[in-house]
Amino acid sequence: MNGAAAALRALARSSAPALLWRTVLVACLVCGIGLLPWLSRTDPALTVLRARSADRDPDPETLRAIRDQLGLDDGPLTLLGRWLGGLLHGDAGTSWVSGGPVLPGLVPALGVSLLLMAGALAVAAATAAAVCARTLRLGARGRLADRRPGGTATAVLAALPEFLVASVLVSVIGVQLGWLPALGWYGPQWMVLPSLAVGLPAGAVLGRMLDDLLPGAFAEPWAVAAAARGVPPKSVAGQAVRRCVPGLLPNLALFVVGLTGGSVAVEQIFDIPGIGRLTLHAALSQDLPVLQSGTLALVLLAAAAGALARVAARLLIGPALRDGALQSLHRPRPPAPRTLPLLYAGLLVAVIGFGLPRDPIALDTLARLQAPTPEHPFGTDALGRDVLARISHGALTTLGTALAVSAAALVVGLLLGLLPRLSRPLVDTLSAVPPVLAGLLVTGITGSGSWTPAFAVAVVAWSPLAAHTSALLRQERATTHLTATRALGAGRWYLLVHELLPAVAPPVARHALLRLPGIALSLAALGFLGLGAQPPSPDWGLLLAENQPYAERAPWAVLFPAAVLALLGALAVTAAGGARLPRRRTRPSGPAGPPADRVAPAPPQRPGRPTAHLTSVSASPTEER
Incomplete structure (x- = not known):
């Protein structure tokens, strides 16, 4: 109990500035959702009418009645103020579609x-x-x-x-x-x-x-x-x-x-x-009261989960973090076997290359849902299009987009992870936004397009990498070798470049590779829900969405795209085992000196402090050594 109370007190002291930053972020998110209909340049009354009754004629009188009922002519800021004022009294507003209160439907x-x-x-x-x-x-x-x-x-x-x-x-x-x-x-x-x-x-x-x-x-x-x-x-x-x-x-x-x-x-x-x-x-x-309340509930859940995670971490290794008594978990890794990554990469390239000469949009109504044959090795879909051709042509956009998003997420995650006080509230807030909701927000603001899903996924894809970076960085700063190196006069820049980044970057890079299939799946999920590419594009998500209703009658139309996704996952996971920083070139020592890879260079002399050479401290077995 004493440890838990101490962890809570330490968390409260460190979270006071972050609370203000988190509040600002949540306010920006909720306000952005409240402005969604006006940002997307659509008529909220027309959208609400279609949600209430798709068969009703949207005549001007009906739309005017809906605007008067919902108070749309008062503007988004007035509507947002009313909703926030209701929250102070435990009222989340009334649904624009059902007409009932929001909370009785939101809580269940x-x-x-x-x-x-x-x-x-x-x-x-x-x-x-x-x-x-x-x-x-x-x-x-x-x-x-x-x-x-x-x-x-x-x-x-x-x-x-x-x-x-x-x-x-x-x-x-x-x-x-x-x-x-x-x-x-x-x-x-x-x-x-x-x-x-x-x-x-x-x-x-x-x-x-x-x-x-x-x-x-x-x-x-x-x-x-x-x-x-x-x-x-x-x-x-x-x-x-x-x-x-x-x-x-x-x-x-x-x-x-x-x-x-x-x-x-x-x-x-x-x-x-x-x-x-x-x-x-x-x-x-565009039922804004329900959307705002649901998003706020997810944000509060994310904040609670993040706080519990930090309390649990302090309970598990809090004293060691305070005293700098940890050992580095990231040690030299043996060379990973290259056979499996090369095999998976070869299979993936072969599948893509074999299907590229084929036409992905050619229709053959006489060969609808045809089983695999020599003419169509992966069968055909409901319109008679060659599944192999659509997988191959869709790979060029799906894989390229997933690689670009993964690389951007890795860079942003590493950079923001080095600034945990700035990134932690941002991570807690963005983690509450599912990629689907992010896709809807981005689509509403920028319109539907081929890069809309990529931008939506990129907005939230960096947060797990930043959280991983911050957690590893916190532990690496409390290691014994870093404490000794700091005591011998090493400055912040030297510690960051020569000690912290070599220990943190490789596992985060392996984490990014593990998430590459997940990013491809997020893109596919947005396509599956109709927020990505539109027909007749051979995007993988759209491909799965089009063939999923025929999974029982023509399972090959779904199993072959899923097998290619699994092949991509196998390639990413096996390749992640070899992610490491290259060894630094060091000057060979003399016959009586220690091995070159165990000697750390002296840090630059800081004003007012004596110069200390780091050869007296055994270098830590980080990833680069």
Whole structure:
């Protein structure tokens, strides 16, 4: 209890300036949503009329009545002021579409999403444990030299689209086998399939991130001593997990918010009345009171999850952070095997190259939903178009866009992660905005276009990388070797360039590679929901959306695009194992001197302080050494 109280007091002291910054960000987000109809240059009355009754004629008198009823002529600022004033009295306003109060519909939707999030977290935890099981077993027995980097099964789990997993579970387990209910939300049994669809990909990503940190924990002195004294392997493995969890807690908090409001496609497929679906429908119909209230609820959830993650981190390693008594988790990695990445890259290039000469929009009505043949190796879709051709041509835009967004997210995440006081409130706020809602906001402001999904995903894609950077940087600053190096006169710039970045950048780069399939899936999800490319574009998301209704009759039209996505995930995961900084060239030492890669250069002399040479301190085993 004393530790928890101390952690809360420390968090309160450090969060006072951030609270003002977070409040400003939330206000900007809510105001931006309130201005959405006017920014998109659409008539809110017409959108609300279509949402209420699509068959009603939008005559001027009807539109005028709606404007008078909603007070649209008063302007967006007046409407926003009324909504904010109502919040102070516990009133979130009245829905523009249903005419009922917002809170009675919002609270149950939030409760449903929280239940789905809890089930998905349980599935994600089990999946992450399965991913790390081999490393835990070998590390606890001191046999990490026998460890071989995996990735294929994990990549398949991480790269499978949630909406595709949901569709397969509904059609196979729910409909054909009848083992579990598929549609609706009426009890615990209805939670199983949606939790699997949402939790499996999230658990695969978290498992890979934990598996990346575990070797460094098992190489620390306490783990070596425990293994030498015969401590039970389960105890050693448990302590290793406890040592690595603080570096993952910020991303776990982001997963909590993403699983709550970001599983819109899953809620659509399973007909779940969650807050993600409610927010999506409100955004499509421009029901501003519901949209603003739902977004505010997600922002508050993100802030609470981030605060709990920081409290948990202080409880786990707070004293070591204060005393600078940690060891670096990021040690030299053995060269990763290049066979699997080359194999996956070769297969992906072969598939794309084989389909490029084919016409992706040529129609053949006599060959609709045709099974794979020599003429059409991947079959045809509902319009008789060659699936292989559409996959290949869609790869040029989908993969290129995903690579560009991933590179931009990595750079922005690293830069803002080095400034945690600035980026942490921004991360907590943006993490509450699902890519679907970001796509709707961007589409409303800039209009629909080929780069709209990319910009929408890029707005939120950097936040997990920034959170990861901040968490690792915080631990690296509390390591013993950095404390000694700082005491010997090293300045901030020297520590950043020569110690901190070499330790933090490689794991964050591997994290960015792990998220490459996820970014491609976010782009595909926006296309699946009709917010991306429009027909007849061969975009992968649009491809899956067009063929998903025919999954039972022509499964090849969905399975082959999903297989290519899984191949991309396998390539990203196996290539991530080799992400490291190049070795720095050092001047070879004399016969009696220490090895060159164990000598650190002297930092520049600072005014008023004696010069101290860093060769007296053994250089830390960071990624660059």
